[in-house]
Amino acid sequence: DVKVTQSSRYLVKRTGEKVFLECVQDMDHENMFWYRQDPGLGLRLIYFSYDVKMKEKGDIPEGYSVSREKKERFSLILESASTNQTSMYLCASSFFPGNYGYTFGSGTRLTVV
Amino acid sequence: AQSVTQPDIHITVSEGASLELRCNYSYGATPYLFWYVQSPGQGLQLLLKYFSGDTLVQGIKGFEAEFKRSQSSFNLRKPSVHWSDAAEYFCAVVRNTGTASKLTFGTGTRLQVTL
Numbered sequence: 470d471v472k473v474t475q476s477s478r479y480l481v482k483r484t485g486e487k488v489f490l491e492c493v494q495d496m497d498h499e500n501m502f503w504y505r506q507d508p509g510l511g512l513r514l515i516y517f518s519y520d521v522k523m524k525e526k527g528d529i530p531e532g533y534s535v536s537r538e539k540k541e542r543f544s545l546i547l548e549s550a551s552t553n554q555t556s557m558y559l560c561a562s563s564f565f566p567g568n569y570g571y572t573f574g575s576g577t578r579l580t581v582v
Numbered sequence: 583a584q585s586v587t588q589p590d591i592h593i594t595v596s597e598g599a600s601l602e603l604r605c606n607y608s609y610g611a612t613p614y615l616f617w618y619v620q621s622p623g624q625g626l627q628l629l630l631k632y633f634s635g636d637t638l639v640q641g642i643k644g645f646e647a648e649f650k651r652s653q654s655s656f657n658l659r660k661p662s663v664h665w666s667d668a669a670e671y672f673c674a675v676v677r678n679t680g681t682a683s684k685l686t687f688g689t690g691t692r693l694q695v696t697l
Contacts, residue, residue: 473625500682502684504687509591509689510689511588511672511687511688511689511690512626512672512687513687514684514685514686517682517684519682525682527684559625559626561625561626570628570631571626571628571685573618573625573626573627574625575623575624575625576624576625
């Protein structure tokens with residue numbers, strides 16, 4: 470089975486800190502995604518990457534950036550964490566464009582204080 | 583743009599009862615539709631998907647969904663709910679924007695199962 474691993478399950482950071490959320494997949498997937506999940510809002514796409522060093526903004530990219538230096542790893546960066554970025558962050562991957570059966574990680578619950 | 587609406591935020595059913603979770607889509611052509619489930623503390627798992635063809639699709643864990651173009655709906659059903667089905671359920675549609683297609687999710691329906 471494909472595995473998508475998010476490095477931290479729970480994270481607490483201070484306002485203004487630079488935060489890195491890491492995601493690794495082990496099945497050579499082309500596409501990787503970062504979503505944010507908030508109650509009543511569902512999942513909202515932050516960024517996605519369709520190849521190494523290739524990225525595209527999603528619906529809510531403000532305050533975030535991403536890095537994909539290797540195919541298996543996709544990092545989400547909060548440049549200067551703010552309290553309104555307290556949320557559950559979900560990483561997902563899929564094999565190739567047109568295959569939409571995303572595999573999700575278990576999520577990172579980030580609290581910014 | 584393609585989108586989905588899940589009108590029910592929270593549903594409670596008794597174990598053994600039937601279940602129907604609603605999903606309405608907005609798209610002129612035939613959409614690609616999905617249902618995912620998120621158990622407490624877990625990521626999302628794909629239950630089933632519809633691309634074309636037979637409008638009744640079978641998924642894992644005994645779930646099925648029916649695509650109805652006339653009603654712009656893709657409702658999820660299960661004949662007999664088990665306590666382990668308590669989870670949050672998300673409907674999703676493929677959205678074609680930018681350089682690649684990606685999934686847009688509904689706001690979710692939380693299912694509670696009473697014993």
